[in-house]
Amino acid sequence: MADQQALDEVVRFTSDLIRIDTTNRGGGDCQERPAAEYAAEQLAGAGLEPMMLERTKGRTNVVARVEGSDPSADALLVHGHLDVVPAEAADWSVHPFSGEIRDGVVWGRGAVDMKNMDAMILSVVRGWARQGLRPRRDLVIAFTADEEASAVDGSGFLADEHPELFEGCTEGISESGAFTFHDGAGRQIYPIAAGERGTGWLKLTARGRAGHGSKVNKENAVTRLAAAITRIGEHEWPLRLTPTVRAALAELAALYGIETDLTDVDRLLEKLGPAAKLVEATVRNSANPTMLEAGYKLNVIPGEAVAYVDGRYLPGGEDEFRATLDQLTGPDVDWEFSHREVALQAPVDSPTYAGMRAAVEEFAPEGHVVPYCMSGGTDAKQFSRLGITGYGFAPLKLPEGFDYQALFHGVDERVPVEALHFGVRVLDRFLRTA
Numbered sequence: 176m177a178d179q180q181a182l183d184e185v186v187r188f189t190s191d192l193i194r195i196d197t198t199n200r201g202g203g204d205c206q207e208r209p210a211a212e213y214a215a216e217q218l219a220g221a222g223l224e225p226m227m228l229e230r231t232k233g234r235t236n237v238v239a240r241v242e243g244s245d246p247s248a249d250a251l252l253v254h255g256h257l258d259v260v261p262a263e264a265a266d267w268s269v270h271p272f273s274g275e276i277r278d279g280v281v282w283g284r285g286a287v288d289m290k291n292m293d294a295m296i297l298s299v300v301r302g303w304a305r306q307g308l309r310p311r312r313d314l315v316i317a318f319t320a321d322e323e324a325s326a327v328d329g330s331g332f333l334a335d336e337h338p339e340l341f342e343g344c345t346e347g348i349s350e351s352g353a354f355t356f357h358d359g360a361g362r363q364i365y366p367i368a369a370g371e372r373g374t375g376w377l378k379l380t381a382r383g384r385a386g387h388g389s390k391v392n393k394e395n396a397v398t399r400l401a402a403a404i405t406r407i408g409e410h411e412w413p414l415r416l417t418p419t420v421r422a423a424l425a426e427l428a429a430l431y432g433i434e435t436d437l438t439d440v441d442r443l444l445e446k447l448g449p450a451a452k453l454v455e456a457t458v459r460n461s462a463n464p465t466m467l468e469a470g471y472k473l474n475v476i477p478g479e480a481v482a483y484v485d486g487r488y489l490p491g492g493e494d495e496f497r498a499t500l501d502q503l504t505g506p507d508v509d510w511e512f513s514h515r516e517v518a519l520q521a522p523v524d525s526p527t528y529a530g531m532r533a534a535v536e537e538f539a540p541e542g543h544v545v546p547y548c549m550s551g552g553t554d555a556k557q558f559s560r561l562g563i564t565g566y567g568f569a570p571l572k573l574p575e576g577f578d579y580q581a582l583f584h585g586v587d588e589r590v591p592v593e594a595l596h597f598g599v600r601v602l603d604r605f606l607r608t609a
């Protein structure tokens with residue numbers, strides 16, 4: 176069981192890590208090293224021997240192994256990223272890098288994405304060291320750089336250049352799972368991630384004939400690009416149900432006493448009410464235009480126009496995604512991946528999933544655990560290159576009205592102290608017995 180010191184430390188560690196500004200704007204200027212040094216110091220205090228590894232100066236990763244009691248068991252990867260997305264201080268109620276603890280809540284960028292989980296991991300292994308406890312399986316602890324961009328300096332670098340550090344790992348856990356989802360009708364749902372949509376960030380380029388803005392121009396690159404972007408934005412992607420999403424729909428339908436009619440999924444989602452939010456983004460591929468670049472003067476028609484699209488595809492859906500983009504962009508617009516990562520799927524009938532479910536149910540007996548697929552992605556994509564099956568499991572017990580998902584990359588990101596305490600207890604229980 177987690178001791179009182181572990182409960183105190185998780186709050187302090189979360190606050191301390193938030194105060195270390197590890198903003199990742201995607202241009203390579205992020206410096207995770209101070210946070211990595213902090214994490215390594217805490218791991219060393221637990222009697223571990225952390226390694227600090229960099230592909231690029233200052234973009235630091237930390238890896239340590241905790242020896243388990245069963246040498247015949249497969250190892251488990253437990254990972255969290257150290258970088259955070261940008262935050263504009265003027266938009267926040269408190270400074271985003273203050274780590275302020277107010278009214279039982281820790282405030283700041285990274286409070287839920289995901290310095291809270293980093294702090295949980297540190298406090299759990301330090302608690303074991305004090306109590307002389309060991310997990311059943313070997314654990315590989317990894318704190319990574321660059322997750323909020325391409326991961327080339329983080330998990331991608333570790334997977335490609337240091338695979339030996341993950342020897343024996345068959346499964347892993349990280350962010351975005353086992354948080355409280357309140358359905359507005361008194362039910363508390365704890366979704367555990369057992370899949371991720373693939374990442375297909377796209378660059379679209381339209382070329383045409385440059386010319387004077389006052390002249391007729393049937394080869395206008397901006398017009399061609401705008402037409403393609405409109406087609407992409409208005410496209411209705413067909414329904415595609417993966418095994419994870421099917422399992423999610425079945426368990427949610429059972430929870431609400433609804434027939435699982437997969438011949439009319441949109442109607443089923445309507446019947447699920449607010450709980451539909453857990454699956455509605457993962458029943459189809461998607462492509463959302465996000466950025467436009469064209470021209471240099473108002474009265475000059477440019478010869479080239481560029482747009483960027485955030486594309487996501489389901490496990491098994493990449494070929495359809497590519498073919499659809501070929502059709503939507505048409506003959507006058509070229510597209511390429513600016514960043515691409517695989518879609519993931521994990522079994523929901525595995526002993527590891529059962530262990531996560533049991534750990535949550537022990538400390539939240541009123542809760543209902545269900546599987547779900549993440550609409551976005553995590554470092555589990557890169558670690559999958561090593562044959563590691565990834566789950567999202569960063570447990571938090573949240574009060575009603577606390578919109579966890581809206582705080583990811585949002586303003587006034589924060590986490591209740593009691594949620595951190597719950598996370599430590601659940602994580603401790605799961606990791607010792609997994």
